[in-house]
Amino acid sequence: MSRFWSDHVANLAPYVAGEQPKLSKLVKLNTNENPYGPSxxxxxxxxxxxxxxxxxxxxxxxxVLRAAIAAHHGVxxxxxxxGNGSDEILAHVFNGLFRRNGRVLLMPDITYSFYKTYCRLYDVPAELVPLDDEFAIRVGDYTAARTEPIAGIILANPNAPTGRALSLDEIEAIAKAHPDAPVVIDEAYVDFGAESAIALLGRCANIVAIHTFSKSRSLAGLRVGFAIGGAEIIDGLNxxxxxFNSYPLDSLAHAGATAAIEDVDYFDRTRNKVMETRAxxxxxxxxxxxxxxxxxANFVFASHPDHDGSKLAAALRAEGVLVRHFNQPRIDQFLRITIGTPEECELLCKTLVKILTKTH
Structure with a gap:
């Protein structure tokens, strides 16, 4: 521990992002980037x-950007x-909505790992709610009566890294079970086949949905995200x-993101390609x-009963194909595979055949 650090820094466990390799000629299916370029x-x-x-x-x-987003989503x-990517928005959410006199935040035990990082950074106590044996969220775990009020609930929908999604009815039931607590739905992957909780805002004032331009709009390098919720919640985030920073988005980000959300035809065409390739x-x-x-989502989560997940990931990397492996309890045998172009996925499959055949 450095003598120059603030007191809490030594206890932080920073989020570890997926590998961004410097090598060329790699098939990069590890960080859920869109295989098709921006609009x-x-x-x-x-x-x-x-x-x-x-x-x-x-x-x-x-x-201008907020007006374009509002018009697109009917709010x-x-x-x-x-904000500067959805991760920055999540940081503001944890700081501005979940620091509530030591109340616990409910979230799945297997989900986007940045949530745990923010809990440590902002001193938010977390209660990890186990997914079921098929890695699905059990709605009853979040709607059951509790003796103490909660700080809030955060759910990635579709969940990461599992890709499974809740229905709007399920999200509404969770939100209505805790009307005085914010229910944050992280919808980074919602455009690839799930339903957005934005549709519930008229009935559930405690819901806030968070989106990113990094996935379905192919602008991961621009760093733009947004949240949609009731004016009361948005005022708190502002x-x-x-x-913290009155100028989170630069002029280039404003221009690119506004044009991207207005180009609906390109958005629909490319996300439909991803969904077809996923199937x-x-x-x-x-x-x-x-x-x-x-x-x-724009990835699949897969395991093989006869092959160790970490060894498969290493063997794929040796062949020039990157996928994501999480060395965590319950999911250490799974690979998270980003949906690339049909050609990239074909190369992945040919490489897997080679590896699976060699190891038998």
């Missing part, structure tokens, strides 16, 4: 935004909060944001003997 309209808007005006600060209220601009890859993996969880 051409987004790229053109970014190019047009370069120039002398970059000497000026960006719009700290992100007025008011005052219900939209934007208070936290403006006490095909799932079928192929099952023919190889893999168990593949039902996914509504």
């Amino acid at each position: 051409p309209r987004a790229l053109e808007a970014i190019r047009a935004a370069t120039g002398d005006r970059l000497r000026l600060y960006p719009d700290n209220e992100s007025t 008011e601009p005052g219900q939209v909060f934007v 208070r936290v944001k403006d006490s 095909a890859l799932t079928q192929r993996l099952e023919t190889f003997g893999f168990k593949v969880l039902p996914s509504r």
Whole structure:
């Protein structure tokens, strides 16, 4: 521990991101990036935004972008909060909504690991609720009566890394069971086949949905995310944001993200390609003997009864194919495989055949 650190720093366990390799000629199916490039309209808007005006600060209220997001989702601009990627928004959520006099935050035992990191950073006590034997969320675990009020609930839907999704009825039941606690639905992957909880805002004032431009809109390098909720919740997030960084999005991000959300045709075309390839890859993996969880994300979560997960991941990497392996209880035999192009998935399958044949 350094003598220069604040008291809490030594106890932090930072989030570990997926590998971003420097090597060329790798098939990168490990960090859930979109295999198709950004909207051409987004790229053109970014190019047009370069120039002398970059000497000026960006719009700290992100007025144009929030209006475009609001129009796309059928809400008011005052219900939209934007940030430097959805991870920054999650940080503000933990800081601004879940620090409630030591109350516990409910979340699944297997989910996006950044949640645990933020709990440690912001001193939020967490109660980990086990997924069932098929890695699904049991709604009753979140709706059961409790003796003490909770700080809130956070659920990734579709869940990461499992890919399984809750229905809107299930989310509504959870939200209505805790009307005085924020229920945060992290919808990073919702555009690949799940239903957005934004549809429930009129009935559940405690819901806030968080989205990212990194996945379905292919802008992971631009770092833009947004939350949609009631004006009361959004006001709280703005208070936290403006006490931390009043200018989280630069002018290029504003331009690119606005154009991307307005290009609905490109968005639908590319996400449908991902979903079609996911179905095909799932079928192929099952023919190889893999168990593949039902996914509504741009990845699949798969295990093989006869092959160790870590060894499979290492063997794939040796052949130039990157997938994600989590060395964690309950899921250490699974591989999370990003949906690439059909050609990338075909190469993955050919490589798996080679590995599975060699190890028999």
